[in-house]
Amino acid sequence: MSLNYAFTFSLFLIILVVLNLYFFYTLNGVNKKPTYFNLPKLRSHPLPDVFTEIFEYLNYLPSKYKSRNNKFNLIRSNLISSFNSSVSKNNVWDITDNWINEASLFPHKDGLPGQIIQALRQGEIALVDNAPKGTQLKLLLLLKDKRKIFFKPKRYNLDDIIHGTIYSGFDRHNSEVFAYYLAMALNFTWVAPAAIRRIHVERDVVPVATPGLKRTMLRNGSSLCIYGKCFYCKSNETVCPDKKGELEGAVILYLDKHFRQYKYPWKRSYNTKVQMEWERNNDFCKKVILTLSTRRLLNLIDVSIFDFLLQNGDRHDYEVYRDKVILLDNGKGLGNPTADELDILAPLYQCCMLSSSTWQYLELLAGGSLTDVIKIMAAFQGETLATEDHYRAVERRLLKVYATVQYCIGKHGSAKVIKLGF
Ligand SMILES: Nc1ncnc2c1ncn2[C@@H]1O[C@H](COP(=O)(O)OP(=O)(O)OP(=O)(O)O)[C@@H](O)[C@H]1O
Numbered sequence: 001m002s003l004n005y006a007f008t009f010s011l012f013l014i015i016l017v018v019l020n021l022y023f024f025y026t027l028n029g030v031n032k033k034p035t036y037f038n039l040p041k042l043r044s045h046p047l048p049d050v051f052t053e054i055f056e057y058l059n060y061l062p063s064k065y066k067s068r069n070n071k072f073n074l075i076r077s078n079l080i081s082s083f084n085s086s087v088s089k090n091n092v093w094d095i096t097d098n099w100i101n102e103a104s105l106f107p108h109k110d111g112l113p114g115q116i117i118q119a120l121r122q123g124e125i126a127l128v129d130n131a132p133k134g135t136q137l138k139l140l141l142l143l144k145d146k147r148k149i150f151f152k153p154k155r156y157n158l159d160d161i162i163h164g165t166i167y168s169g170f171d172r173h174n175s176e177v178f179a180y181y182l183a184m185a186l187n188f189t190w191v192a193p194a195a196i197r198r199i200h201v202e203r204d205v206v207p208v209a210t211p212g213l214k215r216t217m218l219r220n221g222s223s224l225c226i227y228g229k230c231f232y233c234k235s236n237e238t239v240c241p242d243k244k245g246e247l248e249g250a251v252i253l254y255l256d257k258h259f260r261q262y263k264y265p266w267k268r269s270y271n272t273k274v275q276m277e278w279e280r281n282n283d284f285c286k287k288v289i290l291t292l293s294t295r296r297l298l299n300l301i302d303v304s305i306f307d308f309l310l311q312n313g314d315r316h317d318y319e320v321y322r323d324k325v326i327l328l329d330n331g332k333g334l335g336n337p338t339a340d341e342l343d344i345l346a347p348l349y350q351c352c353m354l355s356s357s358t359w360q361y362l363e364l365l366a367g368g369s370l371t372d373v374i375k376i377m378a379a380f381q382g383e384t385l386a387t388e389d390h391y392r393a394v395e396r397r398l399l400k401v402y403a404t405v406q407y408c409i410g411k412h413g414s415a416k417v418i419k420l421g422f
Protein backbone atom coordinates (compact mmCIF):
# COMPACT_ATOMS: atom_id res chain seq x y z
CA MET A 1 0.00 0.00 0.00
CA SER A 2 2.76 2.43 0.99
CA LEU A 3 4.72 1.42 -2.13
CA ASN A 4 1.65 2.12 -4.22
CA TYR A 5 1.26 5.47 -2.48
CA ALA A 6 4.95 6.38 -3.12
CA PHE A 7 4.53 5.46 -6.79
CA THR A 8 1.41 7.60 -7.21
CA PHE A 9 3.09 10.48 -5.41
CA SER A 10 6.23 10.35 -7.57
CA LEU A 11 4.06 10.15 -10.73
CA PHE A 12 2.24 13.23 -9.51
CA LEU A 13 5.58 14.99 -8.93
CA ILE A 14 6.82 14.07 -12.40
CA ILE A 15 3.61 15.41 -14.00
CA LEU A 16 3.98 18.61 -11.96
CA VAL A 17 7.58 19.09 -13.13
CA VAL A 18 6.61 18.43 -16.77
CA LEU A 19 3.74 20.88 -16.49
CA ASN A 20 6.06 23.48 -14.96
CA LEU A 21 8.62 22.98 -17.72
CA TYR A 22 5.89 23.35 -20.34
CA PHE A 23 4.62 26.50 -18.64
CA PHE A 24 8.05 28.14 -18.62
CA TYR A 25 8.66 27.04 -22.18
CA THR A 26 5.49 28.78 -23.40
CA LEU A 27 6.30 31.85 -21.29
CA ASN A 28 9.66 32.17 -23.02
CA GLY A 29 7.99 31.61 -26.33
CA VAL A 30 6.02 34.85 -25.92
CA ASN A 31 9.22 36.84 -26.08
CA LYS A 32 10.60 34.71 -28.88
CA LYS A 33 7.66 35.56 -31.13
CA PRO A 34 8.83 34.96 -34.70
CA THR A 35 9.26 38.21 -36.61
CA TYR A 36 6.73 37.22 -39.31
CA PHE A 37 4.03 37.18 -36.63
CA ASN A 38 3.18 40.77 -37.30
CA LEU A 39 0.31 41.90 -35.11
CA PRO A 40 -0.98 45.44 -35.66
CA LYS A 41 0.36 47.84 -33.05
CA LEU A 42 -2.11 48.02 -30.21
CA ARG A 43 -3.61 51.40 -29.37
CA SER A 44 -2.85 52.59 -25.89
CA HIS A 45 -6.58 52.59 -25.15
CA PRO A 46 -9.16 50.16 -26.55
CA LEU A 47 -11.18 51.40 -29.51
CA PRO A 48 -14.32 53.02 -28.12
CA ASP A 49 -17.65 51.47 -29.11
CA VAL A 50 -18.69 54.72 -30.68
CA PHE A 51 -15.94 54.30 -33.31
CA THR A 52 -17.25 50.85 -34.22
CA GLU A 53 -20.75 52.29 -34.61
CA ILE A 54 -19.51 55.17 -36.76
CA PHE A 55 -17.64 52.69 -38.99
CA GLU A 56 -20.90 50.74 -39.41
CA TYR A 57 -22.54 53.90 -40.74
CA LEU A 58 -19.53 54.47 -42.97
CA ASN A 59 -20.09 51.08 -44.58
CA TYR A 60 -23.70 51.93 -45.41
CA LEU A 61 -23.24 55.58 -46.35
CA PRO A 62 -25.91 56.72 -48.85
CA SER A 63 -24.49 57.07 -52.36
CA LYS A 64 -25.22 60.82 -52.46
CA TYR A 65 -22.23 61.32 -50.17
CA LYS A 66 -19.97 59.75 -52.76
CA SER A 67 -21.06 61.75 -55.80
CA ARG A 68 -20.92 65.40 -56.67
CA ASN A 69 -23.82 67.71 -56.00
CA ASN A 70 -24.72 70.10 -58.84
CA LYS A 71 -25.84 72.69 -56.31
CA PHE A 72 -22.18 73.21 -55.46
CA ASN A 73 -21.43 74.66 -58.93
CA LEU A 74 -22.50 78.20 -58.09
CA ILE A 75 -20.54 78.23 -54.82
CA ARG A 76 -17.58 76.79 -56.69
CA SER A 77 -17.55 79.51 -59.32
CA ASN A 78 -17.92 82.22 -56.65
CA LEU A 79 -14.96 80.77 -54.75
CA ILE A 80 -12.87 80.55 -57.89
CA SER A 81 -13.57 84.15 -58.87
CA SER A 82 -12.72 85.29 -55.33
CA PHE A 83 -9.23 83.89 -55.67
CA ASN A 84 -8.64 84.50 -59.34
CA SER A 85 -7.04 87.92 -59.13
CA SER A 86 -3.52 88.48 -60.22
CA VAL A 87 -3.45 92.19 -59.51
CA SER A 88 -3.48 93.73 -56.09
CA LYS A 89 -5.42 96.95 -55.80
CA ASN A 90 -3.71 99.64 -53.77
CA ASN A 91 -6.57 99.94 -51.38
CA VAL A 92 -6.94 96.28 -50.45
CA TRP A 93 -5.56 96.89 -46.95
CA ASP A 94 -7.88 99.89 -46.45
CA ILE A 95 -10.81 97.65 -47.27
CA THR A 96 -9.43 94.94 -44.96
CA ASP A 97 -8.88 97.39 -42.09
CA ASN A 98 -12.35 98.80 -42.33
CA TRP A 99 -13.99 95.43 -42.77
CA ILE A 100 -16.92 95.10 -40.42
CA ASN A 101 -19.13 92.37 -41.66
CA GLU A 102 -21.14 89.65 -39.97
CA ALA A 103 -20.40 87.21 -42.78
CA SER A 104 -16.63 87.08 -42.55
CA LEU A 105 -13.64 88.19 -40.49
CA PHE A 106 -11.82 89.43 -43.59
CA PRO A 107 -13.12 90.22 -47.09
CA HIS A 108 -14.04 86.92 -48.72
CA LYS A 109 -15.75 87.85 -51.97
CA ASP A 110 -15.40 89.87 -55.18
CA GLY A 111 -11.78 88.94 -55.86
CA LEU A 112 -10.61 90.41 -52.56
CA PRO A 113 -9.17 87.18 -51.08
CA GLY A 114 -6.95 86.83 -54.17
CA GLN A 115 -5.80 90.43 -53.80
CA ILE A 116 -5.06 90.02 -50.09
CA ILE A 117 -2.98 86.95 -50.91
CA GLN A 118 -1.05 88.88 -53.57
CA ALA A 119 -0.38 91.66 -51.09
CA LEU A 120 0.76 89.11 -48.45
CA ARG A 121 3.12 87.50 -50.94
CA GLN A 122 4.53 90.61 -52.56
CA GLY A 123 4.37 93.47 -50.05
CA GLU A 124 7.77 95.01 -49.41
CA ILE A 125 9.17 94.10 -45.99
CA ALA A 126 10.11 97.01 -43.72
CA LEU A 127 11.02 95.11 -40.54
CA VAL A 128 11.51 91.52 -39.38
CA ASP A 129 11.44 90.51 -35.74
CA ASN A 130 10.99 87.39 -33.66
CA ALA A 131 7.41 86.66 -32.71
CA PRO A 132 7.82 85.03 -29.32
CA LYS A 133 4.08 84.30 -28.93
CA GLY A 134 3.40 80.56 -28.82
CA THR A 135 5.75 77.61 -28.66
CA GLN A 136 6.89 77.38 -32.29
CA LEU A 137 9.41 79.43 -34.22
CA LYS A 138 7.73 82.25 -36.06
CA LEU A 139 8.68 85.71 -37.28
CA LEU A 140 6.77 88.93 -37.39
CA LEU A 141 7.03 90.79 -40.68
CA LEU A 142 6.06 94.41 -40.88
CA LEU A 143 5.32 95.50 -44.42
CA LYS A 144 6.08 98.98 -45.78
CA ASP A 145 2.39 99.81 -45.53
CA LYS A 146 2.45 98.95 -41.79
CA ARG A 147 0.78 95.58 -42.31
CA LYS A 148 1.69 92.95 -39.70
CA ILE A 149 2.19 89.38 -40.79
CA PHE A 150 3.18 86.15 -39.04
CA PHE A 151 5.74 84.05 -40.88
CA LYS A 152 5.80 80.35 -39.97
CA PRO A 153 8.84 78.79 -41.67
CA LYS A 154 8.87 75.58 -43.64
CA ARG A 155 10.22 72.69 -41.57
CA TYR A 156 9.21 69.70 -43.70
CA ASN A 157 8.79 68.66 -47.31
CA LEU A 158 5.24 68.06 -48.49
CA ASP A 159 5.74 64.29 -48.55
CA ASP A 160 7.36 64.01 -45.13
CA ILE A 161 5.27 61.92 -42.77
CA ILE A 162 5.13 62.85 -39.12
CA HIS A 163 5.06 59.81 -36.87
CA GLY A 164 4.25 59.72 -33.19
CA THR A 165 1.31 61.37 -31.53
CA ILE A 166 -1.21 63.50 -33.37
CA TYR A 167 0.48 66.62 -32.01
CA SER A 168 4.08 65.52 -32.73
CA GLY A 169 6.58 67.49 -34.75
CA PHE A 170 7.02 71.11 -35.72
CA ASP A 171 4.27 73.15 -37.30
CA ARG A 172 3.67 72.46 -40.99
CA HIS A 173 3.67 75.75 -42.89
CA ASN A 174 1.61 74.27 -45.73
CA SER A 175 -1.02 73.19 -43.23
CA GLU A 176 -1.60 76.84 -42.30
CA VAL A 177 -2.19 77.77 -45.93
CA PHE A 178 -4.21 74.66 -46.76
CA ALA A 179 -6.33 75.46 -43.71
CA TYR A 180 -7.20 78.88 -45.07
CA TYR A 181 -8.47 77.41 -48.35
CA LEU A 182 -10.20 74.56 -46.54
CA ALA A 183 -11.99 77.05 -44.31
CA MET A 184 -13.06 79.13 -47.30
CA ALA A 185 -14.35 76.03 -49.09
CA LEU A 186 -16.31 75.03 -45.97
CA ASN A 187 -17.69 78.57 -45.67
CA PHE A 188 -15.97 78.94 -42.28
CA THR A 189 -15.13 82.57 -42.86
CA TRP A 190 -13.70 83.47 -39.42
CA VAL A 191 -10.17 82.73 -40.59
CA ALA A 192 -7.02 84.74 -41.32
CA PRO A 193 -5.77 84.74 -44.93
CA ALA A 194 -2.56 82.76 -45.40
CA ALA A 195 -0.22 82.18 -48.31
CA ILE A 196 3.14 80.66 -49.22
CA ARG A 197 5.96 83.20 -49.44
CA ARG A 198 9.71 82.92 -49.96
CA ILE A 199 11.94 85.55 -48.39
CA HIS A 200 15.58 86.06 -49.22
CA VAL A 201 17.49 86.01 -45.95
CA GLU A 202 20.43 88.24 -46.93
CA ARG A 203 18.36 90.61 -49.08
CA ASP A 204 14.93 90.78 -47.41
CA VAL A 205 15.66 89.92 -43.77
CA VAL A 206 19.17 90.99 -42.71
CA PRO A 207 18.89 94.68 -43.73
CA VAL A 208 15.63 95.10 -41.77
CA ALA A 209 16.14 92.56 -38.95
CA THR A 210 15.77 93.83 -35.39
CA PRO A 211 18.80 93.39 -33.09
CA GLY A 212 16.78 90.80 -31.18
CA LEU A 213 16.28 88.70 -34.31
CA LYS A 214 19.95 89.06 -35.30
CA ARG A 215 20.90 87.59 -31.93
CA THR A 216 18.95 84.43 -32.81
CA MET A 217 20.62 83.96 -36.20
CA LEU A 218 23.60 81.65 -36.74
CA ARG A 219 25.97 81.28 -39.65
CA ASN A 220 26.18 77.72 -40.89
CA GLY A 221 28.77 77.61 -43.68
CA SER A 222 27.63 80.18 -46.18
CA SER A 223 24.02 80.15 -44.89
CA LEU A 224 22.54 82.42 -42.33
CA CYS A 225 20.08 80.36 -40.30
CA ILE A 226 17.49 81.36 -37.70
CA TYR A 227 16.52 79.61 -34.49
CA GLY A 228 14.28 82.39 -33.25
CA LYS A 229 12.70 83.05 -29.92
CA CYS A 230 9.90 80.85 -28.66
CA PHE A 231 9.16 78.27 -25.98
CA TYR A 232 10.57 75.36 -27.99
CA CYS A 233 13.20 77.33 -29.93
CA LYS A 234 16.66 75.77 -29.67
CA SER A 235 19.90 76.95 -31.26
CA ASN A 236 20.42 73.48 -32.77
CA GLU A 237 17.00 73.53 -34.45
CA THR A 238 17.48 76.31 -36.95
CA VAL A 239 15.73 76.99 -40.23
CA CYS A 240 18.14 77.65 -43.06
CA PRO A 241 17.67 79.19 -46.50
CA ASP A 242 17.59 76.97 -49.61
CA LYS A 243 20.13 77.08 -52.44
CA LYS A 244 18.65 80.33 -53.70
CA GLY A 245 19.16 81.90 -50.29
CA GLU A 246 15.41 81.88 -49.62
CA LEU A 247 13.36 80.79 -46.64
CA GLU A 248 9.94 79.41 -47.48
CA GLY A 249 7.09 79.84 -45.05
CA ALA A 250 3.45 80.60 -44.49
CA VAL A 251 2.56 84.28 -44.26
CA ILE A 252 -0.55 84.75 -42.15
CA LEU A 253 -2.32 88.05 -41.85
CA TYR A 254 -1.99 89.30 -38.30
CA LEU A 255 -5.27 90.19 -36.66
CA ASP A 256 -4.34 93.38 -34.87
CA LYS A 257 -7.51 93.43 -32.83
CA HIS A 258 -8.46 92.57 -29.32
CA PHE A 259 -9.76 89.03 -29.03
CA ARG A 260 -10.37 86.73 -26.10
CA GLN A 261 -8.79 83.36 -25.53
CA TYR A 262 -10.49 80.32 -23.98
CA LYS A 263 -9.52 76.74 -23.21
CA TYR A 264 -10.77 74.24 -25.75
CA PRO A 265 -12.86 71.75 -23.75
CA TRP A 266 -11.59 68.80 -25.84
CA LYS A 267 -7.92 69.70 -25.47
CA ARG A 268 -5.39 66.88 -25.07
CA SER A 269 -3.21 66.19 -22.05
CA TYR A 270 0.06 66.02 -24.07
CA ASN A 271 1.03 63.10 -21.87
CA THR A 272 0.24 59.69 -23.35
CA LYS A 273 -0.23 58.29 -19.83
CA VAL A 274 -2.79 60.88 -18.80
CA GLN A 275 -6.28 60.77 -20.23
CA MET A 276 -8.48 63.84 -20.28
CA GLU A 277 -12.06 63.59 -19.07
CA TRP A 278 -13.45 63.76 -22.62
CA GLU A 279 -11.36 60.66 -23.47
CA ARG A 280 -12.86 58.64 -20.62
CA ASN A 281 -16.40 59.88 -20.49
CA ASN A 282 -18.59 59.79 -23.58
CA ASP A 283 -21.15 61.90 -21.71
CA PHE A 284 -18.59 64.68 -21.40
CA CYS A 285 -20.66 66.98 -23.58
CA LYS A 286 -23.44 67.07 -20.96
CA LYS A 287 -20.98 68.93 -18.76
CA VAL A 288 -19.78 71.26 -21.50
CA ILE A 289 -23.34 72.18 -22.44
CA LEU A 290 -23.80 73.66 -18.98
CA THR A 291 -20.90 76.06 -19.49
CA LEU A 292 -21.30 77.23 -23.08
CA SER A 293 -24.05 78.75 -25.18
CA THR A 294 -25.53 76.55 -27.93
CA ARG A 295 -24.07 78.92 -30.49
CA ARG A 296 -20.56 78.61 -29.07
CA LEU A 297 -20.85 74.83 -28.78
CA LEU A 298 -22.01 74.53 -32.39
CA ASN A 299 -19.14 76.78 -33.36
CA LEU A 300 -16.67 74.46 -31.59
CA ILE A 301 -18.24 71.44 -33.29
CA ASP A 302 -17.62 73.15 -36.65
CA VAL A 303 -14.02 73.68 -35.54
CA SER A 304 -13.69 69.97 -34.74
CA ILE A 305 -14.88 69.05 -38.25
CA PHE A 306 -12.36 71.46 -39.73
CA ASP A 307 -9.62 70.04 -37.51
CA PHE A 308 -10.54 66.45 -38.32
CA LEU A 309 -10.39 67.07 -42.09
CA LEU A 310 -6.98 68.68 -41.59
CA GLN A 311 -5.96 66.21 -38.83
CA ASN A 312 -5.04 68.99 -36.48
CA GLY A 313 -5.16 67.35 -33.07
CA ASP A 314 -3.49 70.26 -31.34
CA ARG A 315 -6.41 72.57 -30.66
CA HIS A 316 -5.77 73.60 -27.05
CA ASP A 317 -6.94 77.18 -26.79
CA TYR A 318 -9.25 79.10 -29.04
CA GLU A 319 -9.64 82.78 -29.77
CA VAL A 320 -12.96 84.56 -30.04
CA TYR A 321 -13.55 87.78 -31.90
CA ARG A 322 -17.02 89.34 -32.10
CA ASP A 323 -18.41 86.24 -30.42
CA LYS A 324 -17.13 83.82 -33.06
CA VAL A 325 -14.23 81.37 -32.87
CA ILE A 326 -11.32 82.38 -35.11
CA LEU A 327 -9.54 79.55 -36.87
CA LEU A 328 -6.00 80.47 -35.82
CA ASP A 329 -3.00 78.17 -35.36
CA ASN A 330 -3.61 75.48 -37.97
CA GLY A 331 -0.02 74.36 -38.43
CA LYS A 332 -0.36 70.93 -36.86
CA GLY A 333 -2.41 69.48 -39.71
CA LEU A 334 -1.38 67.33 -42.69
CA GLY A 335 1.13 65.31 -40.70
CA ASN A 336 0.21 61.86 -41.96
CA PRO A 337 -2.14 61.12 -44.88
CA THR A 338 -2.80 57.59 -43.63
CA ALA A 339 -4.05 58.73 -40.22
CA ASP A 340 -7.65 59.58 -39.43
CA GLU A 341 -7.70 60.19 -35.68
CA LEU A 342 -11.43 60.04 -35.19
CA ASP A 343 -11.30 61.40 -31.66
CA ILE A 344 -10.67 64.86 -33.10
CA LEU A 345 -14.39 64.61 -33.89
CA ALA A 346 -15.29 64.02 -30.23
CA PRO A 347 -17.21 67.31 -29.97
CA LEU A 348 -19.43 66.09 -32.83
CA TYR A 349 -20.04 62.50 -31.69
CA GLN A 350 -20.25 63.33 -28.00
CA CYS A 351 -22.63 66.27 -28.38
CA CYS A 352 -24.39 64.90 -31.46
CA MET A 353 -25.41 68.29 -32.71
CA LEU A 354 -24.55 70.33 -35.75
CA SER A 355 -25.71 73.66 -37.09
CA SER A 356 -28.11 73.18 -39.99
CA SER A 357 -26.18 75.64 -42.15
CA THR A 358 -22.94 73.69 -41.67
CA TRP A 359 -24.70 70.43 -42.45
CA GLN A 360 -26.34 71.77 -45.62
CA TYR A 361 -23.00 73.12 -46.76
CA LEU A 362 -21.09 69.93 -45.97
CA GLU A 363 -23.55 67.88 -48.00
CA LEU A 364 -22.85 70.05 -51.04
CA LEU A 365 -19.12 69.32 -50.86
CA ALA A 366 -19.43 65.57 -51.49
CA GLY A 367 -17.82 63.44 -54.13
CA GLY A 368 -14.51 65.22 -54.55
CA SER A 369 -15.82 68.81 -54.83
CA LEU A 370 -14.11 69.89 -51.62
CA THR A 371 -10.53 69.10 -52.58
CA ASP A 372 -11.18 69.92 -56.22
CA VAL A 373 -12.04 73.52 -55.38
CA ILE A 374 -9.13 73.84 -52.90
CA LYS A 375 -6.74 72.77 -55.67
CA ILE A 376 -8.20 75.30 -58.09
CA MET A 377 -8.04 78.15 -55.57
CA ALA A 378 -4.43 77.32 -54.61
CA ALA A 379 -3.34 76.96 -58.24
CA PHE A 380 -3.83 80.70 -58.84
CA GLN A 381 -0.71 81.20 -56.74
CA GLY A 382 1.16 78.44 -58.57
CA GLU A 383 1.68 76.62 -55.29
CA THR A 384 1.15 72.96 -54.42
CA LEU A 385 -0.14 72.86 -50.87
CA ALA A 386 -0.21 69.13 -50.23
CA THR A 387 0.52 65.79 -51.88
CA GLU A 388 -2.23 63.87 -53.65
CA ASP A 389 -2.24 61.46 -50.70
CA HIS A 390 -3.25 64.32 -48.41
CA TYR A 391 -6.00 65.45 -50.78
CA ARG A 392 -7.35 61.90 -50.94
CA ALA A 393 -7.15 61.70 -47.15
CA VAL A 394 -9.28 64.84 -46.77
CA GLU A 395 -11.96 63.27 -48.99
CA ARG A 396 -11.82 60.00 -47.01
CA ARG A 397 -12.20 61.96 -43.77
CA LEU A 398 -15.16 63.88 -45.18
CA LEU A 399 -16.93 60.52 -45.60
CA LYS A 400 -16.21 59.84 -41.93
CA VAL A 401 -17.75 63.17 -41.00
CA TYR A 402 -20.89 62.22 -42.94
CA ALA A 403 -20.88 58.83 -41.20
CA THR A 404 -20.55 60.48 -37.78
CA VAL A 405 -23.52 62.74 -38.48
CA GLN A 406 -25.50 59.69 -39.67
CA TYR A 407 -24.54 57.90 -36.45
CA CYS A 408 -25.88 60.83 -34.43
CA ILE A 409 -29.08 61.00 -36.47
CA GLY A 410 -29.50 57.23 -36.08
CA LYS A 411 -29.15 57.59 -32.32
CA HIS A 412 -31.15 60.75 -31.60
CA GLY A 413 -33.11 61.60 -34.76
CA SER A 414 -32.47 64.41 -37.20
CA ALA A 415 -34.61 66.97 -35.34
CA LYS A 416 -32.39 66.75 -32.26
CA VAL A 417 -29.08 66.65 -34.13
CA ILE A 418 -29.45 69.25 -36.87
CA LYS A 419 -29.98 72.57 -35.13
CA LEU A 420 -32.18 74.83 -37.19
CA GLY A 421 -31.58 78.56 -37.12
CA PHE A 422 -27.83 78.22 -36.57
N1 LIG B 1 -3.03 85.68 -37.36
C1 LIG B 1 -2.95 86.05 -36.08
N2 LIG B 1 -3.26 87.30 -35.70
C2 LIG B 1 -3.17 87.68 -34.41
N3 LIG B 1 -2.78 86.87 -33.42
C3 LIG B 1 -2.46 85.61 -33.73
C4 LIG B 1 -2.52 85.13 -35.08
N4 LIG B 1 -2.15 83.83 -35.09
C5 LIG B 1 -1.86 83.53 -33.82
N5 LIG B 1 -2.04 84.58 -32.99
C6 LIG B 1 -1.82 84.64 -31.54
O1 LIG B 1 -0.55 84.16 -31.23
C7 LIG B 1 -0.63 83.00 -30.42
C8 LIG B 1 0.42 82.03 -30.89
O2 LIG B 1 0.18 81.67 -32.22
P1 LIG B 1 0.08 80.16 -32.65
O3 LIG B 1 -0.91 79.50 -31.77
O4 LIG B 1 -0.17 80.11 -34.11
O5 LIG B 1 1.55 79.68 -32.33
P2 LIG B 1 2.11 78.31 -31.82
O6 LIG B 1 3.58 78.47 -31.79
O7 LIG B 1 1.55 77.21 -32.63
O8 LIG B 1 1.59 78.24 -30.35
P3 LIG B 1 1.14 76.96 -29.51
O9 LIG B 1 2.30 76.09 -29.39
O10 LIG B 1 0.66 77.55 -28.23
O11 LIG B 1 0.07 76.29 -30.29
C9 LIG B 1 -2.05 82.50 -30.59
O12 LIG B 1 -2.52 81.87 -29.45
C10 LIG B 1 -2.82 83.77 -30.83
O13 LIG B 1 -3.18 84.37 -29.61
Ligand SMILES: [Mn+2]
Pocket residue numbers: 134136314329331332
Ligand atom coordinates in the same frame (compact mmCIF):
# COMPACT_ATOMS: atom_id res chain seq x y z
MN1 LIG C 1 0.23 75.65 -32.30
